[in-house]
Amino acid sequence: MFQAIQAHELSVSYGTALILHDVGLEVRDGELVTVVGPNGAGKTTLLRTLAGLVWWEQHAFRHEDVRLSGRVWFHEERIDHLPAHEIAARGLILCPERRRPFREMTVRENLMAGAYLVRSRREVAARLAEVQRLFPILWDRAPQRAGTLSGGEQQMLAIGRALMSGPKLLLIDEPSTGLAPVVKEPLFARIREVKELGIAVLLVEQDAAISLSMADWGYVLSQGRVVAEGPPENLLVDEVVRRSYLGL
């Protein structure tokens, strides 16, 4: 199967702190892959590195304490030395943790903002229809100011906005943070549907049980290293993994 993304020997350090250590990872087209692990494991840093934001910090802001090495391919093209916006233009879209909408803009305007790189009006209309089908609730609230949405609705809007840009691979960081259990379930069901649209998903979650239950492959990250990987059903029955890293 075609590899949407492949990362080899990714290492990131800030000053003397080694945050990622020789991380290797792969997501194939059409797959939902999850990275789980405790707080501070480096999950967010990993997604930010893949999206080109760490490289950007290093080069654009000349943060001299940032050290980055390793190689990343996106659909067979090396992207580890591309600026973040060029990576996004290729269809690798990051949905960051606690992503806030533009609060004073309406839900619809927020969605349209996600399509700013899409030139074809027909394409934008098709995407809107897709988001409407996936998140009918956003449609009901299209004219509402986004700042007034509930937490769960804001998270749906964040994913809807990412979908408007026509992603080939979505990196989603902790979508369930701060959400009540009753809201989590429908949100994860929608994420499964994103995968069914043919969009590869790399999902970072602290709720390992739920994200492993829906993934095709799982990585366990701890202290910046991949300490286990495999089919989720294997990870979920591995006593060491469960106890030491997943708190299950």
Ligand SMILES: Nc1ncnc2c1ncn2[C@@H]1O[C@H](COP(=O)(O)OP(=O)(O)OP(=O)(O)O)[C@@H](O)[C@H]1O
């Ligand atoms: N810009 C930075 N400068 C210095 N240290 C950083 C920076 N960004 C992240 N770190 C450190 O890297 C480590 C990993 O952070 P990261 O946010 O990637 O973890 P995480 O797995 O996403 O954690 P959480 O589950 O809490 O979201 C933390 O110890 C954090 O303090």
Ligand SMILES: [Mg+2]
């Ligand atoms: Mg994080």
